[in-house]
Amino acid sequence: MSRQLVVVGAGPGGLSTALAAHALGVDVVVLERDPEDRARPGSRALFLHRDSLRLLERASAGLGRRLGERGLVWRRRTTMYRGRTVYSEELPTAAEAGLPPFTSLRQIDTEAILREAVAAAGIEVVYGVNIISVQPESTEVVARSADGRCWRSSYLVAADGSRSEVRESLGIALLGARSDSHHVVIDVAGEPARKERIFHYHHPKLDGRHVLIVPFAGGCQVDLQCSADDDPDQWSGMDEVSRWLPLVLDDDGSHRVLWCARYPFLQRVAASMADPSGRVLLVGEAGHLFAPFGARGMNSAIADADAAACAVACALAARTPGRAQAAVLDYSRIRGAAAEFNCAAAGAALRHMRPASAAERLAQSGAALLAPLVPRLGSWLEHAPYGPRVAATIGPSRY
Ligand SMILES: Cc1cc2nc3c(=O)[nH]c(=O)nc-3n(C[C@H](O)[C@H](O)[C@H](O)COP(=O)(O)OP(=O)(O)OC[C@H]3O[C@@H](n4cnc5c(N)ncnc54)[C@H](O)[C@@H]3O)c2cc1C
Incomplete structure (x- = not known):
């Protein structure tokens, strides 16, 4: 049977695409390589912007609200420089149309809630399907799995993650860079007493390494930036973690470590x-x-999903093949530009956290020194590790 849309991958991108497409009346099936009862490790992506919650609410009534209720809205964000507070801000937490400004929960919890919404919508998800090739033809696209099965559809969304077989099989290159240095990320069970997101520049108890602490519903995530000459193995094993983690948490959380990567x-x-x-x-x-x-x-995966579902719905409704193709290529142009923006923003954040020149290092230490007198310098230190902001870092969605 030929479907209107096949989505490959049941991560947050694929599940969000399926919900948005279904809401637009598109007949969709999701194919997932892993079994239904897989256990994905770690908190991974925690933070959902209100814009993402809005898109999910539009795709499935009540979904954005449920995610908002399930997650944690921290009250304060603070930046420390060599152990001294240089910025601290109470955050507005008021809901708009039932949606908080953001919410923080483990990606596995987000995915579980997305899967519930997909099931409630009656969208079919087929587990244990490893797609190994995708062949676009003149009127449809054919996806083949490792066990010899074949799916035909008018359109296909590849949401199969960083090692995308679909992208590979189409010969689309992934361009860009990878840093030589590493971060170590840890989940610690038990919500911290202070519901506060804290970034430490040059933590004094960790020989000046940067540390980010992000609370989520049920725990907190600690992200340690290794120095350029660190061996990450010396920081990421459980023994090593129990050595340094108590130095950065108010209490000794080392016995509550859930995950380390x-x-x-x-x-x-x-x-x-x-x-x-x-x-x-x-x-x-x-x-x-x-x-x-x-x-x-x-x-940005959720924004892509919304835009991809719109593009597919437009293409299916188009009067001519040329218009249908234009809808998809518009998607590629718009979300490609958003991806380039986000990529550049991530690069700016990295350069800020690993300044290459003495002048940049001096600018940061000078800003830290003057922050009590010039609040905008503290604000710069607070915001720069996350890169420039755009209407929500995720770029335009609908067109
Ligand atoms: C250690 C770590 C920490 C992270 N922290 C953050 C963070 O703090 N904030 C943030 O925004 N992001 C973070 N991320 C990234 C975030 O997890 C991803 O952005 C998000 O998972 C992307 O979702 P996705 O749906 O595109 O891909 P994925 O979540 O990777 O989903 C892809 C799905 O496709 C399936 N699949 C793969 N190949 C096939 C195939 N051939 N056939 C069928 N199915 C297939 C996979 O099993 C999977 O279910 C982190 C990632 C990691 C690894």
């Missing part, structure tokens, strides 16, 4: 967010990889 900073964008024929659209990490700072990964 390390990652490099990535700034990569696909050469195109759609194949030239306009049958296949890339969504989320299939199309771009950004560092977590700035919360661009999952939030």
